Amino acid sequence: xxxxxxxxxxxxxxxxxxxxxxxxxxxxxxxxxxxxxxxxxxxxxxxxxxxxxxxxxxxxxxxxxxxxxxxxxxxxxxxxxxxxxxxxxxxxxxxxxxxxxxxxxxxxxxxxxxxxxxxxxxxxxxxxxxxxxxxxxxxxxxxxxxxxxxxxxxxxxxxxxxxxxxxxxxxxxxxxxxxxxxxxxxxxxxxxxxxxxxxxxxxxxxxxxxxxxxxxxxxxxxxxxxxxxxxxxxxxxxxxxxxxxxxxxxxxxxxxxxxxxxxxxxxxxxxxxxxxxxxxxxxxxxxxxxxxxxxxxxxxxxxxxxxxxxxxxxxxxxxxxxxxxxxxxxxxxxxxxxxxxxxxxxxxxxxxxxxxxxxxxxxxxxxxxxxxxxxxxxxxxxxxxxxxxxxxxxxxxxxxxxxxxxxxxxxxxxxxxxxxxxxxxxxxxxxxxxxxxxxxxxxxxxxxxxxxxxxxxxxxxxxxxxxxxxxxxxxxxxxxxxxxxxxxxxxxxxxxxxxxxxxxxxxxxxxxxxxxxxxxxxxxxxxxxxxxxxxxxxxxxxxxxxxxxxxxxxxxxxxxxxxxxxxxxxxxxxxxxxxxxxxxxxxxxxxxxxxxxxxxxxxxxxxxxxxxxxxxxxxxxxxxxxxxxxxxxxxxxxxxxxxxxxxxxxxxxxxxxxxxxxxxxxxxxxxxxxxxxxxxxxxxxxxxxxxxxxxxxxxxxxxxxxxxxxxxxxxxxxxxxxxxxxxxxxxxxxxxxxxxxxxxxxxxxxxxxxxxxxxxxxxxxxxxxxxxxxxxxxxxxxxxxxxxxxxxxxxxxxxxxxxxxxxxxxxxxxxxxxxxxxxxxx
Amino acid sequence: xxxxxxxxxxxxxxxxxxxxxxxxxxxxxxxxxxxxxxxxxxxxxxxxxxxxxxxxxxxxxxxxxxxxxxxxxxxxxxxxxxxxxxxxxxxxxxxxxxxxxxxxxxxxxxxxxxxxxxxxxxxxxxxxxxxxxxxxxxxxxxxxx
Numbered sequence: 001x002x003x004x005x006x007x008x009x010x011x012x013x014x015x016x017x018x019x020x021x022x023x024x025x026x027x028x029x030x031x032x033x034x035x036x037x038x039x040x041x042x043x044x045x046x047x048x049x050x051x052x053x054x055x056x057x058x059x060x061x062x063x064x065x066x067x068x069x070x071x072x073x074x075x076x077x078x079x080x081x082x083x084x085x086x087x088x089x090x091x092x093x094x095x096x097x098x099x100x101x102x103x104x105x106x107x108x109x110x111x112x113x114x115x116x117x118x119x120x121x122x123x124x125x126x127x128x129x130x131x132x133x134x135x136x137x138x139x140x141x142x143x144x145x146x147x148x149x150x151x152x153x154x155x156x157x158x159x160x161x162x163x164x165x166x167x168x169x170x171x172x173x174x175x176x177x178x179x180x181x182x183x184x185x186x187x188x189x190x191x192x193x194x195x196x197x198x199x200x201x202x203x204x205x206x207x208x209x210x211x212x213x214x215x216x217x218x219x220x221x222x223x224x225x226x227x228x229x230x231x232x233x234x235x236x237x238x239x240x241x242x243x244x245x246x247x248x249x250x251x252x253x254x255x256x257x258x259x260x261x262x263x264x265x266x267x268x269x270x271x272x273x274x275x276x277x278x279x280x281x282x283x284x285x286x287x288x289x290x291x292x293x294x295x296x297x298x299x300x301x302x303x304x305x306x307x308x309x310x311x312x313x314x315x316x317x318x319x320x321x322x323x324x325x326x327x328x329x330x331x332x333x334x335x336x337x338x339x340x341x342x343x344x345x346x347x348x349x350x351x352x353x354x355x356x357x358x359x360x361x362x363x364x365x366x367x368x369x370x371x372x373x374x375x376x377x378x379x380x381x382x383x384x385x386x387x388x389x390x391x392x393x394x395x396x397x398x399x400x401x402x403x404x405x406x407x408x409x410x411x412x413x414x415x416x417x418x419x420x421x422x423x424x425x426x427x428x429x430x431x432x433x434x435x436x437x438x439x440x441x442x443x444x445x446x447x448x449x450x451x452x453x454x455x456x457x458x459x460x461x462x463x464x465x466x467x468x469x470x471x472x473x474x475x476x477x478x479x480x481x482x483x484x485x486x487x488x489x490x491x492x493x494x495x496x497x498x499x500x501x502x503x504x505x506x507x508x509x510x511x512x513x514x515x516x517x518x519x520x521x522x523x524x525x526x527x528x529x530x531x532x533x534x535x536x537x538x539x540x541x542x543x544x545x546x547x548x549x550x551x552x553x554x555x556x557x558x559x560x561x562x563x564x565x566x567x568x569x570x571x572x573x574x575x576x577x578x579x580x581x582x583x584x585x586x587x588x589x590x591x592x593x594x595x596x597x598x599x600x601x602x603x604x605x606x607x608x609x610x611x612x613x614x615x616x617x618x619x620x621x622x623x624x625x626x627x628x629x630x631x632x633x634x635x636x637x638x639x640x641x642x643x644x645x646x647x648x649x650x651x652x653x654x655x656x657x658x659x660x661x662x663x664x665x666x667x668x669x670x671x672x673x674x675x676x677x678x679x680x681x682x683x684x685x686x687x688x689x690x691x692x693x694x695x696x697x698x699x700x701x702x703x704x705x706x707x708x709x710x711x712x713x714x715x716x717x718x719x720x721x722x723x724x725x726x727x728x729x730x731x732x733x734x735x736x737x738x739x740x741x742x743x744x745x746x747x748x749x750x751x752x753x754x755x756x757x758x759x760x761x762x763x764x765x766x767x768x769x770x771x772x773x774x775x776x777x778x779x780x781x782x783x784x785x786x787x788x789x790x791x792x793x794x795x796x797x798x799x800x801x802x803x804x805x806x807x808x809x810x811x812x813x814x815x816x817x818x819x820x821x822x823x824x825x826x
Numbered sequence: 827x828x829x830x831x832x833x834x835x836x837x838x839x840x841x842x843x844x845x846x847x848x849x850x851x852x853x854x855x856x857x858x859x860x861x862x863x864x865x866x867x868x869x870x871x872x873x874x875x876x877x878x879x880x881x882x883x884x885x886x887x888x889x890x891x892x893x894x895x896x897x898x899x900x901x902x903x904x905x906x907x908x909x910x911x912x913x914x915x916x917x918x919x920x921x922x923x924x925x926x927x928x929x930x931x932x933x934x935x936x937x938x939x940x941x942x943x944x945x946x947x948x949x950x951x952x953x954x955x956x957x958x959x960x961x962x963x964x965x966x967x968x969x970x971x
Contacts, residue, residue: 036888038851735907787904
């Protein structure tokens, strides 16, 4: 009996200790996680640790200071540049350490180490793609004594100061405790990896694979017609030329036919890339920025507005700071993990950015032969693949061994059927921190432009405004060029003839400075007109359809007509504008097609709603729902038959969510509806012969769909019942997500809100009026990743309501109500 | 020493030891303390009570203190959300206390069981009346019956 008692006690104890030490299934290690002194409960102590205090940081050369506004904005003042960057690192880690660790792990292929084998596909892909190799090269290229090297090292020291402090005081972020691991030392490579993550999510694309699959199924002629280089609809390039002379851009015709074997290999790679977690492949872009010259503003100074659209998360991708040191006086937003202000203003200039969307990803099919194992044929001879091996640590399993083959084009990312390698501009080592730090210090357009000369990837539209009333826009970055006759929109032969040969000279990339009409704008649209002499990508790869850009231009032009002047309030109104430019173009055609038709009660009510609609996607608008569902039905009615009859393997139905294919086909449909209503594309649909027939049918389908989904009263079909927005918790914890809640906008409105629910949108809104010396900004989140903190999501409501917070300078911040001061000492 | 005094001494010592472990981040000290309590107290049920009590106090006191200092509401709600129990702020608190109690309880059970196995049963010892008098019997195993 005693033995049995002992055995039972032993078994229960072992079981309990095991769960307490290691966790089981979804349970975290209970002992570690729930320890009130060191476990998840320390969130409470952390959330209360923001008050005025003195902190001791290793490596600090002189005393420094951090003023925290009541909303969490951090103002860092230091006597040396080194100390300022060290303090930035410390503050980032204090508020965002877990986010920073996730970002570096993602790019370095080490997520499996902490979450197990479910992240292995992501890790393997990241190591194949090579962010880590690129970051190592970039670090190796920075000479000793380089200011950027000093900044990155000081930043890492600050991060490590905080890691050490958090470990000593048992205040590591709760997610470390719950996942059962501790952060390793931060290195400069980690910062470069964070930058690489952003580059990847913004411009690593798979569009040539999509084009190959379309070519194989729809045929090369139809693919070339429907997915052209130049957009078929009316767009508004900000740099209309004139351009320097060079060979013009050819149509994608005749496009070569993709073979069965090639299509099969491409399909497997396409499927692999599509199965990766969201964010690893860029599938579109949505950001706005514009500037107005002093001559056009009420204040007499230049105006500037910018709102980059990204995945909206808690914590946000941005962290707001003001930095003051002998070399820097700059305010704006940084990315946790990186030392520089990415978007902001200094004493003389302001800037923001949108993604430029030109093609920076090229796929190559390597020529191999069994007689030449581990070799590929290039430029007339057989070359040995270089290789690099990794052992990926996997939680709860043995390490996963990975060997990556490298050709001259880049890493081999698929060997099923064909060996495909990828040339990606993000793999070209570039000193982007150096560029950003030079921008942070720039005082004139010339200095700004000179700094951007060394910016490679991702290509961005950098908008500029300064205290002298000047404005500009430069789409800085690499524009890879291949030999004439090559087909970069498809996977290309890897034998050398189609290699990337260079980039467009910096002086010839899209750019404007003080244009005559006093306005510059970008919203991911194609920046240049049809006669621009270089290839920069197809309409599908991967420029925006241009509706936001058109609406921005329309709004600004309307305001300045008859000598009107623009104000900062106008900038704010435009950033939160819900007018759908496409609807403004298409609804008149729909109403004309429906005019004179006999309609049932709901059809008639829907028609009347559209007839009196102002094209605004407001959440309480029923017409907005009718328009949106109609447009989706119109796309389906036109293209579904083609997809079905031609067995197209590329999915374009995504529940109404953003899909580059639909955006491209939408441009076609818009163009045909207005200019070519009898296009043969309409002829596959039963008896329908033209756009009007299809629109009438699609309208009826839309009304039926809305009746079925939202009830029989069309007045209650409000957009907010269909369209919601949320700010997702970064760790995908639904209880820590804000929303979903009904919201206005769609993916074509300046107030971008794509998808259902929408979790992308304006990630940081900034408005600058140099004449009034007013700077304001807001992002949908908070400075702290700690969900128990008052700064976890304190900015969301302000942002949601279209309000802004003033970007205070240090003096005003220090005297603002609720401000706290951290005195930093060695 | 009376049995109750002995019990109280072990209990207080156990709580202090367990609390010290918690302050150092050594949560497993609660279990180890339980084992010690099980070894130190002659009766299984008293050991279990003391073990559970030491776990309860050691894991509750820091929560009470933190609540007084910072307020645990937002933290508890956050942990509940992470656990998938959005809005149920009491669940993390209850779970924390339960983990502490279980560790103390399991430790003391194991300690008492070790004691039961390790100390040989005397051949001729009879059952005596429970109470202070019996606690003075030199062979402590008797007190466990």
